[in-house]
Amino acid sequence: MSLRGRAAIVGIGEVPTKRVHEGRTMVGLCAEAAELAIKDSGLRKEDINGLVTDGVTPPPGLAEYIGIQPNFATGVTMQGASGATATMVATAAINGGICHTALVVMGNARTDRPDPGRGLSGASIRSEWEEPYGMAPGANTGYGLIYQRHMHEYGTTEEQLAKMAADQRFNAQKNENAVFHGQPASKEDILNSRYINEPIKLLESVMPCDGAAALIITTPERAKTLKNKPAYILGTGLKQGEANIWQRDRITETPAVESVRRALEMSGYSPGDIEFAEFYDCYTILAAVCIEDAGLVEKGEIGPFYESTDTTYKGTFPINTDGGQLSGGQPGLAGGFRHVIEGARQVMGKAGPRQVPNSDLCLVNG
Amino acid sequence: MASAYDKPLPVPSNPTLTKPFWEATRKEELLLPRCNTCSALFFYPREVCPKCPSMDLGWQKASGLGKVYSYTKVKQAAHPSFQSADGHIYAIIQLNEGMKIPSNIVGIDADDVKIDMDVVAVFEKVTDEVTLVKFKPI
Numbered sequence: 217m218s219l220r221g222r223a224a225i226v227g228i229g230e231v232p233t234k235r236v237h238e239g240r241t242m243v244g245l246c247a248e249a250a251e252l253a254i255k256d257s258g259l260r261k262e263d264i265n266g267l268v269t270d271g272v273t274p275p276p277g278l279a280e281y282i283g284i285q286p287n288f289a290t291g292v293t294m295q296g297a298s299g300a301t302a303t304m305v306a307t308a309a310i311n312g313g314i315c316h317t318a319l320v321v322m323g324n325a326r327t328d329r330p331d332p333g334r335g336l337s338g339a340s341i342r343s344e345w346e347e348p349y350g351m352a353p354g355a356n357t358g359y360g361l362i363y364q365r366h367m368h369e370y371g372t373t374e375e376q377l378a379k380m381a382a383d384q385r386f387n388a389q390k391n392e393n394a395v396f397h398g399q400p401a402s403k404e405d406i407l408n409s410r411y412i413n414e415p416i417k418l419l420e421s422v423m424p425c426d427g428a429a430a431l432i433i434t435t436p437e438r439a440k441t442l443k444n445k446p447a448y449i450l451g452t453g454l455k456q457g458e459a460n461i462w463q464r465d466r467i468t469e470t471p472a473v474e475s476v477r478r479a480l481e482m483s484g485y486s487p488g489d490i491e492f493a494e495f496y497d498c499y500t501i502l503a504a505v506c507i508e509d510a511g512l513v514e515k516g517e518i519g520p521f522y523e524s525t526d527t528t529y530k531g532t533f534p535i536n537t538d539g540g541q542l543s544g545g546q547p548g549l550a551g552g553f554r555h556v557i558e559g560a561r562q563v564m565g566k567a568g569p570r571q572v573p574n575s576d577l578c579l580v581n582g
Numbered sequence: 583m584a585s586a587y588d589k590p591l592p593v594p595s596n597p598t599l600t601k602p603f604w605e606a607t608r609k610e611e612l613l614l615p616r617c618n619t620c621s622a623l624f625f626y627p628r629e630v631c632p633k634c635p636s637m638d639l640g641w642q643k644a645s646g647l648g649k650v651y652s653y654t655k656v657k658q659a660a661h662p663s664f665q666s667a668d669g670h671i672y673a674i675i676q677l678n679e680g681m682k683i684p685s686n687i688v689g690i691d692a693d694d695v696k697i698d699m700d701v702v703a704v705f706e707k708v709t710d711e712v713t714l715v716k717f718k719p720i
Contacts, residue, residue: 339595363654
């Protein structure tokens with residue numbers, strides 16, 4: 217039993233990521249992205265009978281707002297991994313015959329709800345064991361700890377990871393939806409940005425933004441009748457690790473070791489076959505360790521890899537071709553979801569000025 | 583009289599569960615949750631043993647010894663009381679018993695903190711009710 221080739225992305229929609237979308241709500245931005253994706257697919261709204269969200273936007277209210285009454289609806293609450301997980305869940309639901317065509321959508325409007333990344337949490341593991349020692353907002357502290365440990369174990373340098381952020385910023389200059397479109401930044405600019413959580417610098421961490429993204433996914437049979445070149449799901453894999461970084465045995469290794477292995481096994485491909493990659497990048501260091509754990513480079517070799525490899529859309533191994541979240545901005549959980557959207561966009565041949573030359577096989581890490 | 587402590591105090595999600603831990607720190611003891619069925623030591627405290635399904639749990643006094651597993655200098659803090667231009671060191675300590683615990687490193691210049699440095703628990707009374715566990719180099 218496998219999901220290989222059992223569903224295809226046939227439409228994508230993205231509301232440009234901005235610091236703030238004045239006068240807009242999360243549900244409204246989601247509805248706009250949904251309409252864009254439906255229009256892109258060439259389907260009618262009535263053809264959609266599945267809905268998967270990030271759970272932050274509850275599916276019942278969103279379905280009503282958009283004006284659909286699906287036969288399958290759920291919200292996955294998997295934090296940053298929600299976008300990739302939602303796509304997996306939609307693929308499984310289609311393969312299981314629960315629905316045939318699903319809308320996957322998520323978005324964020326910061327003025328519309330309290331920003332969960334700031335200040336203190338409610339009573340939690342974090343509030344009892346971490347906050348009394350002075351954490352940074354959001355996930356900064358945990359990734360600062362991983363960064364420091366990776367430098368210690370493997371000799372990784374800040375300059376090497378700044379190259380990642382610079383390559384992505386270059387890509388964002390060809391993406392009008394990116395929050396840093398029109399704002400180039402060099403490796404030196406990244407290195408010279410201030411420390412927020414040393415060794416993490418400001419330009420190595422995501423900017424919270426507003427925006428939304430959506431995709432339409434359907435059966436291979438239906439995909440063949442539609443106007444777009446389909447982006448088939450060839451494999452999926454998930455591995456849940458410890459939620460709190462300090463609960464892990466080794467903080468420089470991620471569950472991507474197993475999730476990617478499972479996805480590749482289902483697909484029949486190996487890391488060397490992958491033509492380009494879209495990797496979750498709330499911070500440079502997270503994309504770095506996940507790229508290693510995916511087997512795209514040897515463990516500990518991410519620094520030398522970035523030193524010697526052009527990962528821009530024009531390069532020998534393109535990564536985060538839309539600028540990623542670092543240069544695209546992070547509209548809540550739609551930030552991680554955009555990695556799926558951009559992977560599909562490239563495979564569908566819709567990436568315009570940043571279309572990568574070889575775009576048939578993409579590895580997405582959500 | 584010292585000015586009132588303005589930093590975040592521990593807010594337990596289950597105050598009943600972790601009451602013995604915070605009572606012990608007031609007596610300058612570091613306790614670790616222990617499973618009376620499978621003998622596993624773990625941290626943070628849970629209602630169910632993470633190794634076996636037992637709910638027969640107790641506490642064991644820790645050595646207080648460990649190493650700096652990793653650290654980061656927080657320059658942009660979540661809570662304003664922690665905000666300073668120089669930043670402060672937030673660390674994970676790997677205790678000799680094996681598990682990790684978040685804390686601060688004290689008694690050393692921030693720039694001198696190193697991974698794998700040997701440390702020992704110290705107890706910092708911040709209010710009449712709360713004594714935090716911090717670590718200093720040996």
